[in-house]
Amino acid sequence: xxxxxxxxxxxxxxxxxxxxxxxxxxxxxxxxxxxxxxxxxxxxxxxxxxxxxxxxxxxxxxxxxxxxxxxxxxxxxxxxxxxxxxxxxxxxxxxxxxxxxxxxxxxxxxxxxxxxxxxxxxxxxxxxxxxxxxxxxxxxxxxxxxxxxxxxxxxxxxxxxxxxxxxxxxxxxxxxxxxxxxxxxxxxxxxxxxxxxxxxxxxxxxxxxxxxxxxxxxxxxxxxxxxxxxxxxxxxxxxxxxxxxxxxxxxxxxxxxxxxxxxxxxxxxxxxxxxxxxxxxxxxxxxxxxxxxxxxxxxxxxxxxxxxxxxxxxxxxxxxxxxxxxxxxxxxxxxxxxxxxxxxxxxxxxxxxxxxxxxxxxxxxxxxxxxxxxxxxxxxxxxxxxxxxxxxxxxxxxxxxxxxxxxxxxxxxxxxxxxxxxxxxxxxxxxxxxxxxxxxxxxxxxxxxxxxxxxxxxxxxxxxxxxxxxxxxxxxxxxxxxxxxxxxxxxxxxxxxxxxxxxxxxxxxxxxxxxxxxxxxxxxxxxxxxxxxxxxxxxxxxxxxxxxxxxxxxxxxxxxxxxxxxxxxxxxxxxxxxxxxxxxxxxxxxxxxxxxxxxxxxxxxxxxxxxxxxxxxxxxxxxxxxxxxxxxxxxxxxxxxxxxxxxxxxxxxxxxxxxxxxxxxxxxxxxxxxxxxxxxxxxxxxxxxxxxxxxxxxxxxxxxxxxxxxxxxxxxxxxxxxxxxxxxxxxxxxxxxxxxxxxxxxxxxxxxxxxxxxxxxxxxxxxxxxxxxxxxxxxxxxxxxxxxxxxxxxxxxxxxxxxxxxxxxxxxxxxxxxxxx
Amino acid sequence: xxxxxxxxxxxxxxxxxxxxxxxxxxxxxxxxxxxxxxxxxxxxxxxxxxxxxxxxxxxxxxxxxxxxxxxxxxxxxxxxxxxxxxxxxxxxxxxxxxxxxxxxxxxxxxxxxxxxxxxxxxxxxxxxxxxxxxxxxxxxxxxxxxxxxxxxxxxxxxxxxxxxxxxx
Numbered sequence: 005x006x007x008x009x010x011x012x013x014x015x016x017x018x019x020x021x022x023x024x025x026x027x028x029x030x031x032x033x034x035x036x037x038x039x040x041x042x043x044x045x046x047x048x049x050x051x052x053x054x055x056x057x058x059x060x061x062x063x064x065x066x067x068x069x070x071x072x073x074x075x076x077x078x079x080x081x082x083x084x085x086x087x088x089x090x091x092x093x094x095x096x097x098x099x100x101x102x103x104x105x106x107x108x109x110x111x112x113x114x115x116x117x118x119x120x121x122x123x124x125x126x127x128x129x130x131x132x133x134x135x136x137x138x139x140x141x142x143x144x145x146x147x148x149x150x151x152x153x154x155x156x157x158x159x160x161x162x163x164x165x166x167x168x169x170x171x172x173x174x175x176x177x178x179x180x181x182x183x184x185x186x187x188x189x190x191x192x193x194x195x196x197x198x199x200x201x202x203x204x205x206x207x208x209x210x211x212x213x214x215x216x217x218x219x220x221x222x223x224x225x226x227x228x229x230x231x232x233x234x235x236x237x238x239x240x241x242x243x244x245x246x247x248x249x250x251x252x253x254x255x256x257x258x259x260x261x262x263x264x265x266x267x268x269x270x271x272x273x274x275x276x277x278x279x280x281x282x283x284x285x286x287x288x289x290x291x292x293x294x295x296x297x298x299x300x301x302x303x304x305x306x307x308x309x310x311x312x313x314x315x316x317x318x319x320x321x322x323x324x325x326x327x328x329x330x331x332x333x334x335x336x337x338x339x340x341x342x343x344x345x346x347x348x349x350x351x352x353x354x355x356x357x358x359x360x361x362x363x364x365x366x367x368x369x370x371x372x373x374x375x376x377x378x379x380x381x382x383x384x385x386x387x388x389x390x391x392x393x394x395x396x397x398x399x400x401x402x403x404x405x406x407x408x409x410x411x412x413x414x415x416x417x418x419x420x421x422x423x424x425x426x427x428x429x430x431x432x433x434x435x436x437x438x439x440x441x442x443x444x445x446x447x448x449x450x451x452x453x454x455x456x457x458x459x460x461x462x463x464x465x466x467x468x469x470x471x472x473x474x475x476x477x478x479x480x481x482x483x484x485x486x487x488x489x490x491x492x493x494x495x496x497x498x499x500x501x502x503x504x505x506x507x508x509x510x511x512x513x514x515x516x517x518x519x520x521x522x523x524x525x526x527x528x529x530x531x532x533x534x535x536x537x538x539x540x541x542x543x544x545x546x547x548x549x550x551x552x553x554x555x556x557x558x559x560x561x562x563x564x565x566x567x568x569x570x571x572x573x574x575x576x577x578x579x580x581x582x583x584x585x586x587x588x589x590x591x592x593x594x595x596x597x598x599x600x601x602x603x604x605x606x607x608x609x610x611x612x613x614x615x616x617x618x619x620x621x622x623x624x625x626x627x628x629x630x631x632x633x634x635x636x637x638x639x640x641x642x643x644x645x646x647x648x649x650x651x652x653x654x655x656x657x658x659x660x661x662x663x664x665x666x667x668x669x670x671x672x673x674x675x676x677x678x679x680x681x682x683x684x685x686x687x688x689x690x691x692x693x694x695x696x697x698x699x700x701x702x703x704x705x706x707x708x709x710x711x712x713x714x715x716x717x718x719x720x721x722x723x724x725x726x727x728x729x730x731x732x733x734x735x736x737x738x739x740x741x742x743x744x745x746x747x748x749x750x751x752x753x754x755x756x757x758x759x760x761x762x763x764x765x766x767x768x769x770x771x772x773x774x775x776x777x778x779x780x781x782x783x784x785x786x787x788x789x790x791x792x793x794x795x796x797x798x799x800x801x802x803x804x805x806x807x808x809x810x811x812x813x814x815x816x817x818x819x820x821x822x823x824x825x
Numbered sequence: 826x827x828x829x830x831x832x833x834x835x836x837x838x839x840x841x842x843x844x845x846x847x848x849x850x851x852x853x854x855x856x857x858x859x860x861x862x863x864x865x866x867x868x869x870x871x872x873x874x875x876x877x878x879x880x881x882x883x884x885x886x887x888x889x890x891x892x893x894x895x896x897x898x899x900x901x902x903x904x905x906x907x908x909x910x911x912x913x914x915x916x917x918x919x920x921x922x923x924x925x926x927x928x929x930x931x932x933x934x935x936x937x938x939x940x941x942x943x944x945x946x947x948x949x950x951x952x953x954x955x956x957x958x959x960x961x962x963x964x965x966x967x968x969x970x971x972x973x974x975x976x977x978x979x980x981x982x983x984x985x986x987x988x989x990x991x992x993x
Binding site: 169170173183185 | 874885888891892893896897
């Protein structure tokens, strides 16, 4: 620790602290424009100038100067104030001062400092800039006339996002923040630059002229897209969510969001939202009252009680824990059926079967915080960035700032594979388990296995046949990864799961866990296995038991049951099987066949359109409750706006049904959480009030066990391409289709091909192609690049039109032909 | 330095062999971006866009950062440059000796202005601040050849001389 005096206050700080940090630690605010706690110090704006007794004769920038023992610092003297005023005058010389029409007004650091330092006149006169404003994209407006050259946008885009869209171009008075070739912004549109811009140079276009900053009601909540569980602040007014507000003190991610979180909120107030219940009459869905709709559902479920096996229920892991708890109680308890499931059944098996067998818990052994505490990250599929972008930021930061080694095993390249020092092993699609088995074998062969691992002999026997060759990679690569992983002080495997990744199943979770257990890389900080659930409450859905536990049907069997008549009543809370479950035609046929289907959803989805009763549900912004992130963090979701139209939250719907069917009735969702805390062991001792803003990570007790995982034999399909599905960066599930932001950047389904395959098939970027498998054919646009290797096609699954589940059947890889139309 | 984007040259017209060789040469050198860009500028006479994309990919540097470097230093050019670079000094000594009339005459004869290139890529014209030979003011240079005590007549002679030179 270093001791110093700031404005007469004694303070002791770490030796790598700056004067700015030290001042902050003792509650003294030094003004800044270019500094951000998340970024490397820059020292560009000169607002933070202070006086240091030992460095008399000049003013010292507080943000870049490290503390030294015995330093005596003055942060406010006449000379300092004069210097800061000069800085502001010089900035205001070029700044347009168009505050009345600037969206940053009220949230502008320059405006606030100008006010604070009473800069009511300017001794200098000069022309303003006359840069063209970039309106080329509908998400981020770039008005470089307002820019004060703090460089934060370029630094955050480089240091955290690792995209590098911005740079200073030209020099001297001509210098400005620009993009490559000074063209329009063309990036990931995560909006990180907008969030850190201290002035109104970078604006969120969807929010432009929507509301003054101070008129917004601010509600702290949790993002409802992926399983990362990013905290966000919703800005709402007049019952509408108008924007997300950046708060650098929110969550592990310091307020950072991806494009979905920042610009995907418009689905909440979409004019496509369902506003009234619908009941099918004479073959058509027609508006009805809640009484009518619920009466119909109640009578069906009531009848189903006498034949519970004929009732099945699917829930989306987007619901709150409280809703899922009610859902489970209603169907497993009151109705008495075990036919309940979520996420197509297979998307949670890495947790509910894989982690359970390997670690004895249906949760990730590791937490999100482990990413940056590790020494080596082994990422399964470069898609981890696309599925969980903010964890991608953590990986970026860890690799670039802390020098964490990054090893990627993937069937394609991606953004992560470009990180400095990243080593990527590209394997043939569907060989994940074979590859991990080969890694385990290599660990054993190299004598790197930790001592006294139980079940080693059984695993040895199980992986005896495994080889790098069978996984389609070189023996050197496997040996190197095995050695690095085993010898790293702390090594963490990152495994994204989800409906787009049928191969990321229980067997892969076991195979990956085997490597961690074999090398002793688990049960300690920065090591283990991070299984990344797809949706905002994927972990909560598992914790609340939304999957068949006894003889009940899983999601696939429920669909089969609908088709063969064994399932007569199907309750669907927010799932969209038609688009997101494998084999669309089969699903559609099954849902047509089921006697009675009720769907609660925000939108009239492809599935809801087939229902007999449709109940309009509430989005996350219209309800309170809790979500559990993939890192086991239970967090408070808070209601920001009243329900849209006549919509009711799933909590209200399920509560009403429960009461009507003779089950329990709760007064509010808080009561349910109390019951969760009492009955779900992991949640023991938690209270909603106790979660506060930061939430709480529930602990897990691991009982590790080697579980041999069988690798499937490689399929030979000469002349065909291997189709792999997955997530596009801008989407999550099928809900993001109703957000304008994601839909602007990525509006349609596509098939991504390697340049060589495209050339052989005479396909160019943007061509309409037909992708045909044994299951069906789908028409999509072609994307051509070097990201996917030769022989592989990638297609994201989120879209209703040209939905890739038309041609997939739930296997890891689908062999297809691609032809230009 | 002009803000205008580099002139569109179809990618297939740029042979990247030389650029690849230059990158190969410096690939393992720390801080290799500057020598690579300088090498490319020497080889191609300017830094064509396809080479920027190539450098970005092979050195794993953001294209935006390369563009930032290229626009920061006056030594880099993003547009094709003439075979003959005419530099006329407009520094103090040359200015009082009538440099203005020399530049105006060049502008008139070549039909281009400051930092511009003739369509046939024969000439690029640049006003410069000082060429370090004030005794010979007003001064002009064409590539490495120096012309002192410039007059309007000499402008025509210079143009005639270089019009006669082969382009290859």
